[in-house]
Structures are given as C-alpha cells and as structure tokens.
Amino acid sequence: xxxxxxxxxxxxxxxxxxxxxxxxxxxxxxxxxxxxxxxxxxxxxxxxxxxxxxxxxxxxxxxxxxxxxxxxxxxxxxxxxxxxxxxxxxxxxxxxxxxxxxxxxxxxxxxxxxxxxxxxxxxxxxxxxxxxxxxxxxxxxxxxxxxxxxxxxxxxxxxxxxxxxxxxxxxxxxxxxxxxxxxxxxxxxxxxxxxxxxxxxxxxxxxxxxxxxxxxxxxxxxxxxxxxxxxxxxxxxxxxxxxxxx
Numbered sequence: 001x002x003x004x005x006x007x008x009x010x011x012x013x014x015x016x017x018x019x020x021x022x023x024x025x026x027x028x029x030x031x032x033x034x035x036x037x038x039x040x041x042x043x044x045x046x047x048x049x050x051x052x053x054x055x056x057x058x059x060x061x062x063x064x065x066x067x068x069x070x071x072x073x074x075x076x077x078x079x080x081x082x083x084x085x086x087x088x089x090x091x092x093x094x095x096x097x098x099x100x101x102x103x104x105x106x107x108x109x110x111x112x113x114x115x116x117x118x119x120x121x122x123x124x125x126x127x128x129x130x131x132x133x134x135x136x137x138x139x140x141x142x143x144x145x146x147x148x149x150x151x152x153x154x155x156x157x158x159x160x161x162x163x164x165x166x167x168x169x170x171x172x173x174x175x176x177x178x179x180x181x182x183x184x185x186x187x188x189x190x191x192x193x194x195x196x197x198x199x200x201x202x203x204x205x206x207x208x209x210x211x212x213x214x215x216x217x218x219x220x221x222x223x224x225x226x227x228x229x230x231x232x233x234x235x236x237x238x239x240x241x242x243x244x245x246x
Contacts, residue, residue, distance in 0.1 A: 027053065027060040035069065043073040064090060064097035071103070075110060084110035101139045105148065108132040112151055118161050129155050153192075160190035164199055176206050187222075197227045204239060213243050 022030055034049035050070035054063065071086030087107035090097060097103070108131035114124040132148040132155075139145070167182030183206075186199035200223050207216035220240045227233060 022049070022052070027057040027062045030057070031062040031065055034066065038069055038073060041076070043077045046070075047073045047077075064094045064099050067094065068097075068099040068103055071106060071110075075106060075113075078113070080110045080113045084114075101135075101142060104131070104135045104138065105142075105144050108135055108148065108151075112155070115155060115158065118158055118165070122159055122162055125155050125158055129159075156190055157193045157195070160186050160193040160195040160199075163190070164195040167199065167202070171202065171206065176210060179203075180206055187219075191226060197223070197230045197232065200227075201230075201232045201236065204236060208239055208243065217243055 020033055022033065025033065030049070030053050034046050034053060037043075037046040037049060047070060050066045050073060053060075053066040054070070057063065067086060067090045071083045071090065074080075074086060075083035084107055087103045087110060090099060090103045091107065094100070108128055111124050111128035111131055115128055116122070116124065129152055132152050135142070135148050136145055142148075163182050163185045167179045167186065170176075170182060171179035180203055183199040183203035186193075187196050187203065190196055200219060204216050204219050204223065207213075207219065217240065220236055220243075223230075223236050224233065224240075230236075
C-alpha cells in the first residue's frame with residue numbers, strides 16, 4: 001500500500017505543477033491558453049476554459065472568439081445540439097463578429113450532422129436546409145457556398161425519399177387519394193431530386209386509372225417538359241396519345 005502511495009504522489013505533483021493559474025491572466029492570455037487546449041484536441045478542457053472566459057470577461061475583445069471555439073469544441077466532440085446553441089447565440093448576440101460567416105455555416109453543419117435516417121422525423125433535416133439557405137443568402141461570395149448547395153441537395157433528396165415512401169405505402173394499401181397527395185409533394189417540392197420523375201409517373205398512372213384524364217394530361221405535360229430523357233418518357237407519351245385518342 002505504501003509503495004502504491006509513493007507511486008501516486010509524483011503523478012499528483014506533476015499534474016498540479018503542469019496546470020496554469022488562469023486567475024492572473026488577461027482575457028487575451030486566457031484565450032491563448034484555451035486555444036492551446038483546443039489545438040491539442042483537449043476539447044473537454046477547452047470547453048471548460050472557453051466557458052470561464054465568457055463568464056469572467058463579458059464584453060471583452062475575445063468574447064466572440066471564445067464563443068465560436070466553444071461551439072467548435074462541442075462540435076468536435078459530436079455534441080451537435082450544444083454546438084448549434086453556441087453558434088446560434090453568436091449569430092444572434094454578436095452581429096458584427098468576424099466569425100459570423102463561419103458560425104452560420106457551422107450552425108447549418110450542426111443540424112446536418114443531426115439529420116437522421118429517412119424513416120425518422122426529419123425536423124433537423126429541414127432545419128439544416130433552412131440554415132444552409134440562410135448562409136447562401138447572407139454570404140453568397142463565400143467559398144463554402146458550393147458545399148452548402150451540395151448539402152442542401154443531399155438533404156432535399158432525403159426529404160423526397162421520405163415523402164415518396166409514404167406515397168408508395170398508401171398506393172399499395174389502396175389509399176389512392178393519399179398516394180396522389182404525397183406523389184404531388186415529391187413532384188412539386190423536390191422536382192430536382194431523383195424521386196420526382198418516378199413520383200410524377202406513378203401519379204399519372206393513378207390519375208389515368210381513376211379516369212381523371214384532364215389532371216393526368218396536365219401532369220404529362222409537366223413530366224415531358226421537365227424529364228424528356230427519363231426512362232419512363234416513352235411510356236408517358238404513349239399514355240398521352242391514348243388519352244387524347246390518337
């Protein structure tokens with residue numbers, strides 16, 4: 001037991017001697033110390049220190065820096081709900097901050113990381129789309145706009161797939177009005193996703209079978225205008241010809 005205590009005592013002494021007395025630091029010195037922890041990927045420790053800076057030095061010149069890297073520390077720990085809170089707080093409270101552009105992008109990215117698999121509630125998916133669109137609107141010259149647009153497209157595809165799956169289930173169950181409704185959502189709201197052409201094609205077939213010819217012909221015109229090279233375009237043309245009596 002005595003040997004174990006003797007082995008532990010140097011470790012405790014080393015740990016204490018290695019810590020820094022932050023009470024004598026200026027805001028800038030304290031922030032530099034917190035950034036050392038952040039850059040060393042000691043995110044749990046950096047979270048503690050960035051929080052202390054915000055509490056001890058409200059309104060200081062490093063306040064927005066500390067808030068941004070507090071958000072980044074949470075993000076790097078995959079604590080995306082907390083990172084979203086910190087980035088949104090920076091955007092709301094520090095409108096003149098040079099971190100505003102990066103904070104808006106990382107806010108969107110925080111929601112993007114929380115976007116769940118298709119069968120689940122897609123609230124965070126929609127929130128991510130909204131925040132990426134905000135980013136593009138307010139920072140159109142940013143080098144990250146292309147990536148934001150790419151992620152919006154990916155997220156929209158996920159939403160389209162969820163609505164398409166609902167339409168498909170309703171169609172198989174024989175609830176054709178519900179199927180038409182959800183196929184319409186996919187075709188109208190997500191017309192640039194891979195699910196839109198097949199959704200519109202399925203809707204046309206349901207309308208044709210239910211003798212709703214005027215609606216079917218209207219959707220056929222939309223289909224052929226939007227997707228003239230789709231694999232189902234020849235069949236859609238045949239349906240059009242049959243409905244027109246050609």
